[in-house]
Amino acid sequence: MKRERIEEIAELLDKRGKLTLEQLDEQFPNVSQMTLRRDLFQLEQEGRIIRVRGGAMSVKEVQKVSGEPYTKKTTIHTDEKIKIAQKAASLIDENCSLFIDGGTTAMYLAKEMPDRNLHVFTNGLAVAIELSQKKNLHVTMLGGQVMKDNLSTASPVAKAYFDNTNFELAIISASAFTPENGFSCGAQIEADLLKLVRAKAKATYMMLDSSKIGKIMPYTFAHIDDIDVLITDDNFPADLKELFTQRDIVVM
Amino acid sequence: MKRERIEEIAELLDKRGKLTLEQLDEQFPNVSQMTLRRDLFQLEQEGRIIRVRGGAMSVKEVQKVSGEPYTKKTTIHTDEKIKIAQKAASLIDENCSLFIDGGTTAMYLAKEMPDRNLHVFTNGLAVAIELSQKKNLHVTMLGGQVMKDNLSTASPVAKAYFDNTNFELAIISASAFTPENGFSCGAQIEADLLKLVRAKAKATYMMLDSSKIGKIMPYTFAHIDDIDVLITDDNFPADLKELFTQRDIVVM
DNA sequence: TGAAGATGTGTTAAAATTTTACATAGAGAA
DNA sequence: TTCTCTATGTAAAATTTTAACACATCTTCA
Numbered sequence: 001m002k003r004e005r006i007e008e009i010a011e012l013l014d015k016r017g018k019l020t021l022e023q024l025d026e027q028f029p030n031v032s033q034m035t036l037r038r039d040l041f042q043l044e045q046e047g048r049i050i051r052v053r054g055g056a057m058s059v060k061e062v063q064k065v066s067g068e069p070y071t072k073k074t075t076i077h078t079d080e081k082i083k084i085a086q087k088a089a090s091l092i093d094e095n096c097s098l099f100i101d102g103g104t105t106a107m108y109l110a111k112e113m114p115d116r117n118l119h120v121f122t123n124g125l126a127v128a129i130e131l132s133q134k135k136n137l138h139v140t141m142l143g144g145q146v147m148k149d150n151l152s153t154a155s156p157v158a159k160a161y162f163d164n165t166n167f168e169l170a171i172i173s174a175s176a177f178t179p180e181n182g183f184s185c186g187a188q189i190e191a192d193l194l195k196l197v198r199a200k201a202k203a204t205y206m207m208l209d210s211s212k213i214g215k216i217m218p219y220t221f222a223h224i225d226d227i228d229v230l231i232t233d234d235n236f237p238a239d240l241k242e243l244f245t246q247r248d249i250v251v252m
Numbered sequence: 253m254k255r256e257r258i259e260e261i262a263e264l265l266d267k268r269g270k271l272t273l274e275q276l277d278e279q280f281p282n283v284s285q286m287t288l289r290r291d292l293f294q295l296e297q298e299g300r301i302i303r304v305r306g307g308a309m310s311v312k313e314v315q316k317v318s319g320e321p322y323t324k325k326t327t328i329h330t331d332e333k334i335k336i337a338q339k340a341a342s343l344i345d346e347n348c349s350l351f352i353d354g355g356t357t358a359m360y361l362a363k364e365m366p367d368r369n370l371h372v373f374t375n376g377l378a379v380a381i382e383l384s385q386k387k388n389l390h391v392t393m394l395g396g397q398v399m400k401d402n403l404s405t406a407s408p409v410a411k412a413y414f415d416n417t418n419f420e421l422a423i424i425s426a427s428a429f430t431p432e433n434g435f436s437c438g439a440q441i442e443a444d445l446l447k448l449v450r451a452k453a454k455a456t457y458m459m460l461d462s463s464k465i466g467k468i469m470p471y472t473f474a475h476i477d478d479i480d481v482l483i484t485d486d487n488f489p490a491d492l493k494e495l496f497t498q499r500d501i502v503v504m
Numbered sequence: 505t506g507a508a509g510a511t512g513t514g515t516t517a518a519a520a521t522t523t524t525a526c527a528t529a530g531a532g533a534a
Numbered sequence: 535t536t537c538t539c540t541a542t543g544t545a546a547a548a549t550t551t552t553a554a555c556a557c558a559t560c561t562t563c564a
Contacts, residue, residue, distance in 0.1 A: 002512065021550085032514050037551075053305050053522070053550065125384075125393065129377050132400040141377065141405045143395025143413065148384040153393045157416065161395065161409060254541065273521085284543050289522075305521065305551070 005031070006039045013049055013058040020055035080209045080233040085109040087231050087252055088171050088207055092118065098169040099197050102127050102152030105173045105207045113137065121167055123193060125151045140165075147187060154189040162200050170201035171231075174222070176215035177208055179243060182223035184216060191219035203228045210235040224249070257283070258291045265301055265310040268334075268363075272307035332461040332485040337361040339483050339504055340423050340459055344370065350421040351449050354379055354404030357425045357459045365389065373419055375445060377403045392417075399439060406441040414452050422453035426474070428467035429460055431495060434475035436468060443471035455480045462487040476501070 005028065012027065013019055024036045040056045043049040049056045085108035092098065094116055100106045102124020110130035113120070115137060122128050123142040131139045144155025155161075172194055174183035183206060185191055198204050198221070206227045213236075224243070229250045236251070244251045257280065264279065265271055276288045292308045295301045301308045337360035344350065346368055352358045354376020362382035365372070367389060374380050375394040383391045396407025407413075424446055426435035435458060437443055450456050450473070458479045465488075476495070481502045488503070496503045 034515080035513060038513085050302060050304065050309075051551095052303065057302075125377050125381050128398055129381075129403060132377075132398055132403060139398035139400075140407075141393065141395050141398050143393050143405070143407075146380050146384055146391040146393050148391075151381060151384060153395070155395075157413065160412070164409065286544080287542055290542085 002039075006043060009036070009039055010043055010048055010058075013043075013056060016058075018052075018055065018057040022055075024055065080211070080235070081105045081108045082112070083233055084207050084209055084231050085112045088205060089113055091205065091229070091231075092169070094118070096169060097121075097167040098171060099167050099201060100124070100127060100131075101172040101194065101197075102150060103173045103175075104150075105209065106171070109171065109207070119167070121165065123153045125153070142193075144193075145189070147190065149186075152190065154187065154193045156189065156192070158193050159196055162196060165200075167200065168202045169205065170197045170203070171205045171207060172197065173207040174212060174217075176217040177212050178214060178216055179224065179240070181216050182220045182226075183208070184218065184220045186217050186219070188219050191221040194221040198222055198226055205229040205231060207231045209233050210237070213237065213240065254291070258295060261288070261291055262295055262300055262310075265295075265308060268310075270304075270307065270309040274307075276307065332463070332487070333357045333360050334364075335485055336459050336461055336483050337364045340457060341365055343457065343481070343483075344421070346370070348421060349373075349419040350423060351419050351453060352376070352379060353424040353446065353449075354402060355425045355427075356402075357461065358423070361423065361459070371419070373417065375405045377405070394445075396445075397441065399442065401438075404442065406439065406445045408441065408444070410445050411448055414448060417452075419452065420454045421457065422449045422455070423457045423459060424449065425459040426464060426469075428469040429464050430466060430468055431476065431492070433468050434472045434478075435460070436470065436472040438469050438471070440471050443473040446473040450474055450478055457481040457483060459483045461485050462489070465489065465492065 009019075009024065009028075012024075016023075021033060021036060024040075025033055028036060040049065040051055043056070044051050049058055081104065084105055088109050089112040092114065095118070097119040099121040100109060102122060106122070106124055106127050107130060110122075110124075110127045113131065113134060115134040117136050119138040119140070120131055121140045121142060122131065123144070125141075125146065128139055128141045131137055142153055142155070142158060142161070144153035144158065146153050175185045177183050185194065204222070204227045206222070206229070208230060210233050225247060227249060229252065230244055231252055241251045261271075261276065261280075264276075268275075273285055273288060276292075277285055280288060292301065292303050295308070296303050301310055333356060336357055340361050341364040344366065347370070349371040351373040352361060354374060358374070358376055358379050359382060362374075362376075362379045365383065365386060367386040369388050371390040371392070372383055373392045373394060374383065375396070377393075377398065380391055380393045383389055394405055394407070394410060394413070396405035396410060398405055427437045429435050437446065456474070456479045458474070458481070460482060462485050477499060479501060481504065482496055483504055493503050
């Protein structure tokens, strides 16, 4: 109810660029202005709009005005990533300990994560902040050198750190995938970390939106057989799916 | 006259991201609020800023990452903290390695930090993200359990981690201070970390806005003699200042 | 199932901000 | 000088936002 209305408002704003409260009131005659205000407030908290006197404007609109290109990474394939994140979130059990990486898909997973008694490790700064919103979640940040392009950390000493930590599940994502080169990413140190994570976890779930398929990045951190579940979107090619399922890897 | 002022406002906004009319009023005491309003209006017309209730924000700020609920907290004593942060930033040399904590004052320090060849360690998630915006800065995040109230990390294994790292300078802040109880904070694990940081650094600079004075938090991590420089605001009581300077601690 | 708490909403008054309207001062031109 | 135009200041009016409370609904957990 509430969420739907908020999403509708966000959509409207994206379309129109800017809306006054009056216009919103016309669009939603069955709720009070105050409620709409509160919706706008929430959208502002989520960083999706900017409230201005009289109403609000979409962030996209602002960026259009300025002419600068938007940080494409976070807007591209949003819908697919959200769906993937939702699937991943549904797989998480109570009282579980898991690792999440620091990519954009992981960011959506953080948002979708159930607020239950879980322990989550991550190397993503933004992911950690997002997870901190959840009351019942325990969050542990992996330290290390901060990679500025994706706001993740990685460190050669992670291995030592992992000696005292345990998690059953690793939910990670890749920047690129081909059957030959496996799952790859752009930094050696990141690949090392993800390998370590894989080795530490009892099970590895890979989130991969179909736009990553056919691409190759410099450092491979996992091959097909290294993962247990592949979480992807509806555009995932049937022949590839076959390839995974043949090897008893669940594709969903 | 007018044009200069407007350009100055635009510059300020680019730096701070967001300004209230009150803050602008302070910066430009010789003109009325109305004039500043008109300036903002003009800048808006030129598409360079966005006016929001209470003031304006730079277009660049909008393009930055999502809106954290963290921002709410950071509005208390903002002006004092910014001034303190500016003083602290002015003390940082080129080619230096330093530690910054994860508090709100440190957040402002991160914003004011010169974009030079420095290596910065921090335990603040938001601080690390802010620092990542700077091209020439190397940022290392300390790992550990995430404390949700201040988005910082702390970990009992930090000691081991520090064995391989070095920094000359620690710029930290406290949640509370009294002469008897020293500098204190709200979490044991955080106090442990800060003690460690103090021990590791060649010099410790303490940022303390005057609102913290007279308060006591559960865990003391430093006493008066443990610090080298105290960075504070204009409301710092003279008798306390005397207390510090008597012991050869610089108060600024 | 029912009590306790969280969540969503509406109404109204209070607070804050912005706009409007008008007055004034100073700079430059005829 | 006097006129006019722009920049600015002041204060009231208009508008918007926030705060406070009440109430219904939905969860959840014993």
